[in-house]
Amino acid sequence: MCFGPYSMPFTVPIEIADSAQPRLAKGVRVQTDSATGKSVLLFPEGIVELNETAHEILSRCDGRTLSEIVRELAREYDSDLAALAADVRETLADLQQRKLIELT
Amino acid sequence: MSAPRPYALLAEITYRCPLHCPYCSNPVAASLREAPRRRPQGAGYSKAIDLSGRELTTDEWKRVIGEAAALGILQIGFSGGEPLARRDLAELVRAAREANLYTNLITSGIGLDDDRVGALHDAGLDSVQLSFQSDETGLADEIAGARAHQRKLNVAAKIRAEGIPLSLNFVIHRRNIDRLPQMIELAETLGAERVELANVQFYGWAFLNRAALLPTREQVVRAREIATAAKARLAGRIDIFYVLPDYYETWPKPCLNGWGQRYLTVNPIGDVLPCPTASSAIPDLSFENVRGRALDWIWRQSESFNRFRGTEWMPEPCRSCPQREIDFGGCRCQAALLTGNAATTDPVCTLSPNRSVVDEVLRVLNSSSDHAPDWTYRNNPIGIQ
Numbered sequence: 001m002c003f004g005p006y007s008m009p010f011t012v013p014i015e016i017a018d019s020a021q022p023r024l025a026k027g028v029r030v031q032t033d034s035a036t037g038k039s040v041l042l043f044p045e046g047i048v049e050l051n052e053t054a055h056e057i058l059s060r061c062d063g064r065t066l067s068e069i070v071r072e073l074a075r076e077y078d079s080d081l082a083a084l085a086a087d088v089r090e091t092l093a094d095l096q097q098r099k100l101i102e103l104t
Numbered sequence: 105m106s107a108p109r110p111y112a113l114l115a116e117i118t119y120r121c122p123l124h125c126p127y128c129s130n131p132v133a134a135s136l137r138e139a140p141r142r143r144p145q146g147a148g149y150s151k152a153i154d155l156s157g158r159e160l161t162t163d164e165w166k167r168v169i170g171e172a173a174a175l176g177i178l179q180i181g182f183s184g185g186e187p188l189a190r191r192d193l194a195e196l197v198r199a200a201r202e203a204n205l206y207t208n209l210i211t212s213g214i215g216l217d218d219d220r221v222g223a224l225h226d227a228g229l230d231s232v233q234l235s236f237q238s239d240e241t242g243l244a245d246e247i248a249g250a251r252a253h254q255r256k257l258n259v260a261a262k263i264r265a266e267g268i269p270l271s272l273n274f275v276i277h278r279r280n281i282d283r284l285p286q287m288i289e290l291a292e293t294l295g296a297e298r299v300e301l302a303n304v305q306f307y308g309w310a311f312l313n314r315a316a317l318l319p320t321r322e323q324v325v326r327a328r329e330i331a332t333a334a335k336a337r338l339a340g341r342i343d344i345f346y347v348l349p350d351y352y353e354t355w356p357k358p359c360l361n362g363w364g365q366r367y368l369t370v371n372p373i374g375d376v377l378p379c380p381t382a383s384s385a386i387p388d389l390s391f392e393n394v395r396g397r398a399l400d401w402i403w404r405q406s407e408s409f410n411r412f413r414g415t416e417w418m419p420e421p422c423r424s425c426p427q428r429e430i431d432f433g434g435c436r437c438q439a440a441l442l443t444g445n446a447a448t449t450d451p452v453c454t455l456s457p458n459r460s461v462v463d464e465v466l467r468v469l470n471s472s473s474d475h476a477p478d479w480t481y482r483n484n485p486i487g488i489q
Binding site for chain 1: 109111112176178179181204206208230231233267268269271297298339340342343
């Protein structure tokens with residue numbers, strides 16, 4: 001048996017509306033990895049270690065809209081709104097492709 | 105050599121199973137004389153020997169789970185055999201959740217009635233991976249060697265109703281690979297979040313039955329196209345994982361992401377294995393048992409976990425290969441099964457001096473117009489080798 005089946009790389013660009021509300025998908029948990037102190041996403045057959053950006057985004061995926069999340073992060077990190085929006089969109093699109101978040 | 109921290113534990117809590125799939129990766133421990141070559145007829149077929157006297161107890165498993173969490177493990181897969189054959193499954197799931205582990209159940213679904221689905225959900229089960237043998241009853245039951253398919257459909261509905269995330273696992277081989285589109289359709293119908301279409305890998309019973317199970321080159325090419333198209337079509341709805349049949353590959357799979365790097369398996373009697381098939385595929389390696397040693401010691405110190413850890417063990421052509429930290433020399437079990445030497449390059453690799461072993465298997469299969477031979481059904485074990 002071989003673990004961690006490598007799947008075929010494939011990405012399809014998706015549009016995420018400003019009003020979209022990202023939430024963790026069913027079966028996905030965020031918790032702190034006691035070995036490293038970092039945040040991890042746990043899901044069937046997979047673990048993703050979150051970098052700070054992803055952690056900051058995901059900790060706000062609780063019903064807030066995309067534009068709210070972007071505005072908050074821009075305020076907190078004093079960064080350019082347009083560039084930040086692109087980053088957040090990219091991160092969320094990636095997570096959505098992997099079914100780790102849902103958009104409502 | 106210093107040991108990294110592991111991420112996932114495969115808890116094979118029993119080898120008992122109500123199905124008889126000829127591709128099972130469990131050890132071929134039962135006497136082959138008793139294995140029927142055709143679909144078993146009627147009652148009395150299965151010579152199941154209850155291993156429960158040798159299986160780890162509930163308390164022993166709870167201790168293992170606690171030790172695993174302390175070692176840094178984040179995920180546990182309850183597998184087998186059929187894990188539902190143990191009545192204490194929900195109790196073990198609860199213990200794993202209390203240890204903050206992500207809990208997966210890897211099951212045939214047989215034995216998962218309403219009460220047990222509820223009990224497992226209450227215990228905190230995070231996800232179910234339900235196996236299917238095909239999309240339609242006749243073929244599926246023939247492969248399983250049991251009337252299972254209709255029951256699995258009912259079980260899938262129960263899991264959905266309970267709201268537990270569902271993955272469908274299909275093992276793909278010569279007899280069912282042409283039904284890939286219908287299998288994907290079934291996953292859509294059942295509302296699965298995730299589908300694994302895994303070409304059979306040849307260990308245990310599957311190695312014994314290789315001639316019956318290995319698909320033809322033509323089948324493999326077609327299946328890859330179908331899986332690629334489905335993956336694109338269903339992106340964002342169903343996550344599709346297609347596991348390639350590695351005999352047809354040029355480079356070996358990065359098995360386990362390296363020996364003793366991320367994963368460990370504890371088998372029903374408590375032997376701790378770097379991979380589930382190591383105990384049967386690599387007979388000259390001996391394994392420690394949780395009854396005699398702490399998991400932490402076994403992971404870090406044992407001979408079995410250190411034998412192929414890192415790159416020091418590697419012979420040429422792996423030793424100087426730029427891919428050595430990418431595929432880790434492939435699979436130790438496959439090297440052992442195909443060459444008799446676990447410490448050699450996986451013969452799937454095009455650079456392996458033993459690639460001809462794989463090529464010869466493919467040549468014989470693809471140059472013959474004969475039908476696939478009959479397979480030997482998996483028996484329940486009468487002992488564990």
